[in-house]
Amino acid sequence: METAKSAVILSPAISYAQTVCDNAVEAIFAALPAAQKIGPETKILLKPNLLAKHPPEAAVTTHPAVVAAVIRACLARGAKAEHITVADSAGGVYNPGQMKALYKVSGLADACAPFGVACYTACETGPRKTAGGKVVSEFELIRPVLEADFIIDLPKFKTHVMTGMTAACKNLFGTIPGLKKAEWHMRFPEKERFGEMLIDLLETVRPDMAIVDAVVGLEGDGPAGGEAHPVGLLLGSENLPNLDLACAALMGLDPMRVPYLAAAQARGLCAAAFDPADLRGEPALFVPVKGWKLPASYTGGAGANTDFAHSDRVPKLFRPAVAWGEKRLAPHPVVNRALCIGCGKCAEICPQQTITIKNGKSHIGPKKCIRCFCCHEMCPVKAIDVKQLRLFRL
Numbered sequence: 001m002e003t004a005k006s007a008v009i010l011s012p013a014i015s016y017a018q019t020v021c022d023n024a025v026e027a028i029f030a031a032l033p034a035a036q037k038i039g040p041e042t043k044i045l046l047k048p049n050l051l052a053k054h055p056p057e058a059a060v061t062t063h064p065a066v067v068a069a070v071i072r073a074c075l076a077r078g079a080k081a082e083h084i085t086v087a088d089s090a091g092g093v094y095n096p097g098q099m100k101a102l103y104k105v106s107g108l109a110d111a112c113a114p115f116g117v118a119c120y121t122a123c124e125t126g127p128r129k130t131a132g133g134k135v136v137s138e139f140e141l142i143r144p145v146l147e148a149d150f151i152i153d154l155p156k157f158k159t160h161v162m163t164g165m166t167a168a169c170k171n172l173f174g175t176i177p178g179l180k181k182a183e184w185h186m187r188f189p190e191k192e193r194f195g196e197m198l199i200d201l202l203e204t205v206r207p208d209m210a211i212v213d214a215v216v217g218l219e220g221d222g223p224a225g226g227e228a229h230p231v232g233l234l235l236g237s238e239n240l241p242n243l244d245l246a247c248a249a250l251m252g253l254d255p256m257r258v259p260y261l262a263a264a265q266a267r268g269l270c271a272a273a274f275d276p277a278d279l280r281g282e283p284a285l286f287v288p289v290k291g292w293k294l295p296a297s298y299t300g301g302a303g304a305n306t307d308f309a310h311s312d313r314v315p316k317l318f319r320p321a322v323a324w325g326e327k328r329l330a331p332h333p334v335v336n337r338a339l340c341i342g343c344g345k346c347a348e349i350c351p352q353q354t355i356t357i358k359n360g361k362s363h364i365g366p367k368k369c370i371r372c373f374c375c376h377e378m379c380p381v382k383a384i385d386v387k388q389l390r391l392f393r394l
């Protein structure tokens, strides 16, 4: 019987030992019909999560052993090494020097080299029209997306201070080149519209399958500021929103509080909650991760994760009060000056250009902040915390 497109394959992987990852990835490839389409002429893009310069053990980026296992599985199906490309665009500037450094620090350069597989550093980009996008009509994307005829999304299993979680769908934000990402944050400062944009992006990039690296995930104030937490799984599917529903269930997160999943559900791309009947592989492993920490912005009850950016949608009379709430009650970034090294990466990425570096320390101008938390993501020393009034935390 053919595996349904909604199937989510659970594959045990208790460590990043190469044979463990090879076996887990092979089980996913064997179960997904899409993988059977790979052949000698298939131009394959592997899209990991590189985010910023972090070593594999930080659990921020897709582990090189998982990427190596996926390359091996593609080669086993007849793919040619010269037709496989590993490519991503991290949060900062998108240029060859920056990308080379990212591939090196993440371990991906060393993982790909023995196979003769290239990590993409030319940093070219091009446009692609969305097919009936709800909020976006065209995206500028990194060139390998436009040239591939088979895309394998390779995200990391992580929490996210803005979107609650990041896995298969949100990882595609990395197909937008470098600082162009800031423009999308600026255009869609409200979480719900940002979620709609991510689903337009999903429908534009259209990956053929995804494998989530949940061998060790990242909990707490992710996608970079959290802590590593072993999960012991790889999860694969052709249906990325359904795969993320499964990840949300493992994290103990209500998927309808994840704006992009709510947007996907409204478009009929997934259900409102994961249905365990979709599990394949080893369903017995589908157990919420013990002690998994959600981001501070998602743990404070009804007051947390407050997004008042819809002030234009409430009656005029109440708008000043809504604006007041927006500024004071919602989680917001705060610089820990004792940790800040004044590198300026937060100022470089800030879509609102509301961060300045004075006397070697970062200063955030709160009035213009749209709480996208890009600064928090990009800080290399975890010097930007996510804070909110104590009243609104548990």
Ligand code: SF4
Pocket: 335, 339, 340, 341, 342, 343, 344, 345, 346, 347, 357, 361, 362, 378, 379, 380, 381, 382, 383, 384
């Ligand atoms: S807050 Fe972080 S990213 Fe910003 S200047 Fe300080 S160390 Fe650099």
Ligand code: SF4
Pocket: 333, 349, 350, 351, 352, 353, 354, 355, 364, 368, 369, 370, 371, 372, 373, 374, 375, 376
């Ligand atoms: S200060 Fe940080 S959270 Fe606020 S807009 Fe700039 S990058 Fe986004």
